[in-house]
Amino acid sequence: MKKLNRKSRVLAAVALCALVAGTAAAFARQQMASNRAASAGRPEIRVSLAGAVAREDERVPLEKAGAVRPGEVLDWTITSLNEGDGAAREYRTVGMIPKGTSLVAGSATAEYDAAVTYSIDNGKTFSAQPTVEERQPDGTVKTVPAPVSMYTQVRYEWAEPLGAGKSLAASYKVRVR
Numbered sequence: 588m589k590k591l592n593r594k595s596r597v598l599a600a601v602a603l604c605a606l607v608a609g610t611a612a613a614f615a616r617q618q619m620a621s622n623r624a625a626s627a628g629r630p631e632i633r634v635s636l637a638g639a640v641a642r643e644d645e646r647v648p649l650e651k652a653g654a655v656r657p658g659e660v661l662d663w664t665i666t667s668l669n670e671g672d673g674a675a676r677e678y679r680t681v682g683m684i685p686k687g688t689s690l691v692a693g694s695a696t697a698e699y700d701a702a703v704t705y706s707i708d709n710g711k712t713f714s715a716q717p718t719v720e721e722r723q724p725d726g727t728v729k730t731v732p733a734p735v736s737m738y739t740q741v742r743y744e745w746a747e748p749l750g751a752g753k754s755l756a757a758s759y760k761v762r763v764r
Contacts, residue, residue: 628673674748
């Protein structure tokens with residue numbers, strides 16, 4: 588029964604990630620609203636999230652994969668398409684790292700040299716290298732890099748505007764616990 592509950596939780600976490608696309612789209616619209624005055628036209632960003640699982644040397648789309656198992660690696664891709672007639676300046680998007688999974692270190696990549704930062708506090712703050720305080724044997728407290736198992740989000744920020752009719756892709760991998 589415990590194993591079924593774990594699978595159910597992982598499937599729920601995967602379903603939650605599918606909702607990230609909608610959340611990212613809302614975030615993108617909010618970002619673009621502040622930039623409309625500065626651009627010649629109006630950006631309209633469509634964000635989509637696709638997931639796949641690595642099985643037997645192939646990538647299986649999550650919608651066809653069925654239940655995911657502990658140890659499997661999920662590959663998430665966030666695609667942002669500017670369907671508007673103006674550039675999206677200071678564009679950024681955020682991917683969730685669902686509960687029951689851990690980020691695969693070094694797996695976050697993006698097109699066009701995006702700055703990648705991570706959150707360990709559910710998106711309140713982001714850092715290229717999140718840290719935590721760790722109590723030492725002598726009682727002192729030392730700031731150390733947070734383990735990737737603590738990461739809750741990955742954020743991508745592009746310095747160059749996302750032009751009208753252009754798209755960007757960013758990806759990251761998580762391992763099911």
